[in-house]
Amino acid sequence: MENKKRYERPVVIKQYSGFMNKFGSRPVLNPVTTIDGIEVDELAERFGSPLFVISEKAIRSNQRKANRIFKTRYPKVQFAWSYKTNYLNAVCAVFHQEGSWAEVVSRFEYDKAKKLGVKGENIIFNGPDKSRDDLTVAINDGAKIHIDHFDELYELIDLTSQLNKKANVAIRVNMDTGTYPKWDRFGFNFENGEAWQALKRIIAATNLNLVGLHTHIGTYMMQADSYKTAAIKMAQLAAGLKRENGILLDYIDMGGGLPSNNTLIGQYLPAEQILPTLEEFADAISEGLMTLNFQPDEMPLLILESGRALIDDTSKLISTVIAVKRLSDGRRALIVDAGVNLLFTRFWYKHKINPAQDSGVMTEDTAIYGPLCMNIDCLAESLVMPVLKKGDKLIIDYVGAYNMTQWMQFIHMRPNVVMILEDGTVELIRKAEDLDYVQMPEVLPEKFKSLPV
């Protein structure tokens, strides 16, 4: 057996002329055989497939790079880790060790941050849904409450007077930054004066301590200029507060929305070629804030809640080919063991998918489907892939943002998640689900417990 040659499935491909676009098509031939120096096969053998693999080194490197880029442009910068992007405890802990605060949008996320040891004053509580009980906890902890609407504002006025405590608050401001779609469903509008109205109401309230302003202009923003527009408008509000009320804000929170290197569906060129760099976004934000013209010691802290730009490229999903099929039109199709229930971002992105083993030079136009018995479970409609066989592995790249929070137990259960630590050890950070875990919250009424079949 050992003297036999390596086998590759026989393939014939018809050549078409006259159909190529001017950019050609990029064959996916570069195998990704290791992640942070660990063999993909070894990881799959130890922890199974599919498997999410997160790199501690990459997270720290991304955060340090972002710190460096922003801190060399603006004097006071603080990052707050966006929990909803990836709230696995190990991931949040790495960001907190790197000095990030917590940015949460629900009580569940709030409690997660507290349990990890984040101090109340370092938790930013965003979002449109905060119950009276949630707000009570946040007030008692001294968390920064970012008010989304007038109902919340009046609830806070009532609550703080009942508790006889002060709340640290900011308002979320929405505005026209020249992008489409306009994000006006969160917070108070800048252009129509609603934001000013809310600020005045806060100033008039004895128990509300106005500490900052917050905005979040969109998601996967592709124009750095939009951030400059937003920063200028925030600076105008901050300057107005100083001029008219003598209030110096502790901070301006510019939110997140910075893109990762994933390419959007419908985007022609790869993301790397068309997106502004992090430096350009940092330039735009700091230039906008510098229009404040305050004394250096009066400048507010700049808070950033960047999520996907810091985590997306730190994680990969290992998947195994279950079957190789041919579609009715002759195209190749692969069925792999990772479906859209694990890869929610597949609905927005054309994910980068690479083989995890060396293969021949022949390529095929290939569709990649997940294991779910559902037509929506398609990971790629057409990729130029090498000739793969059952058991071969694929690496789906840039999966760190939103997948490990928006994934769902659907048809299949969620798999193991591991983190490769800086010293090269591999730690299981979330166990694969089993039937007992999934059924734990279910209650079967007594009369259904004995079935005749």
Place this chain on the structure above:
Amino acid sequence: MKNFTIPQNVAVSDSGFLFLASTGETFNLNEQGTLIYKMLQNGLNNEEIVNQITAEYEISSDLFQKDLDDFLHSLKTFGLVKEL
């Protein structure tokens, strides 16, 4: 046992470039595909192809038969082989 016939006007290079002169169509074969196509040209039947490939390459006869059926189906679709 299946036997196959190959059109007269097909030229295959060693590197796997296949030209069907009757229609002017061109195809590419990978290494395994080239080898098998040449076996078909030399008149080998299904069993002989399976025996030769599994003796030489790291593949079981069951798995190879599945790939061979799929390959032959593609060849038939393109008019590069006919089943007798």
